[in-house]
Amino acid sequence: MRNRSRSRFVWRRRVLAGVILIAVLMAGYFLWFRDSSLVAVDEVEVEGATANQDQIDAALTQASDGMTTLNVDEEALARSVSGFPTVASIGVDASPPGKLTVTVSERLPVAQVKVDGESAAVSADGYVLPGFETEGSKLPPLDEDAGVDAGLLNAEGAAQAAAVGGAPEELRERITAAEWDPERGGVVISLEGAPELRFGDGERSDVKWEAVVSVLARIEGAPAYVDVSVPDRAVSGG
Template identity: 40%
Template sequence: MTRLKVGLAVVAVIVLTGGGFLWLRGSSLVAVQDVQITGVTASDGDKVRAALESVAKDMTTLNVREEVLREASASYTSVDDVKVQSDFPHTLRIQVIERRPVAAVSRPGERRVPVTSNGTLLRGVTAERDLPSVKLKRDPAGARITDRRILNALTVAGAAPDPLRGRTDEVKVDKRGVIVDLQEGPELIFGGGDEADKKWAAAARVLAEISAQGATYLDLRIPGRVAAGGLAPIATPTPDPNAQPEAENSPTLNP
């Protein structure tokens, strides 16, 4: 019989005797020695791992205190939750559920701060370059953004499909509502944050149409009837010095 089998047999005897389990669950025989952490991608990841490992190694695989692990990671804004699984006798697996930033907010000339679609500010986390920018006039008070107009902009940013998310430079708000600036593309006018996914889908379909090439903006406020404005003419004739200027083209495209 191997040493492992002997050890397990001893453990079984202890558990089967009265009160043995209570002793065993806090015993070094089942102390956590191997902490496996997954799901960490944010810039504060090393600190998150260190905090979780520190408290995990004070536990046993028969006495895992998830609330302590959550408290240990609560000060790191990138962490939304943790899921824990023990593997007898010495392994503890921790899956970190991170908050997903959809944009980065900042005041002019200041450091960008990642933010989630519900307005949670991920302070202490480095904003990735591909996150679209949302400019603020003043610093938000507290841990979350509460300005309804900015929240609409974050809703739109969070609903962006992957191909267009990578092309989004800035999400802003003006009198027309939420506006998205695309790289090498037209301005996208969303209006409110309602039906953001449908508006993005309509934008993707229209942008794929040859007839929309050259548009300077797409008005997506009614996703079933997208208006494209500023379309360039197919051919540029010789200018007539006596001709009167024509009104801007604003055809309606049905995606």
């Protein structure tokens, strides 16, 4: 009985050792294979980029050099396009053996501003967006208080852009201008066929636009302005 028990013990140890050896070999094989030229990235497809597309394609292709579809450095890819203000974020999908699909989420233009005498598109979060065409567009202009420093709008300009950016699609094309006027509470938006709209700052702009829609639907007479700086207590007057 003692010999039989000892034999079982030895047999179990051998099985365990074999399992461990197989696991180590498989792990080593995977570590080798994931960096193997057999799964090297040889094609990068970029989707979603409408501005600066050629430059973004080139940057991502260069950044992917040396990667494989089993070992993708997404942070390196994101860094490669971080210098493009139009790129808000990217998503990466690897398809072995060699294809990467990179989906770009763009910052979209909501208004335009003068930069060194030239019109430039700006996003709702205050980025100047080189690469987007403004000529012939319906992007509303921001006023001269909307300054630009290092590719970003100043506080007054950012508030205007945020207020414009929160507009629902059906009203955005009716916006003709935005301006900053402290005497009228901050951001003032001109909307075709409506009183002037006073937004205060650019915070909660989507909620403020909901208040605008509600007030315009039940407004009586022809008030000079609608003030939604406190959207829960929107008022009209003048």
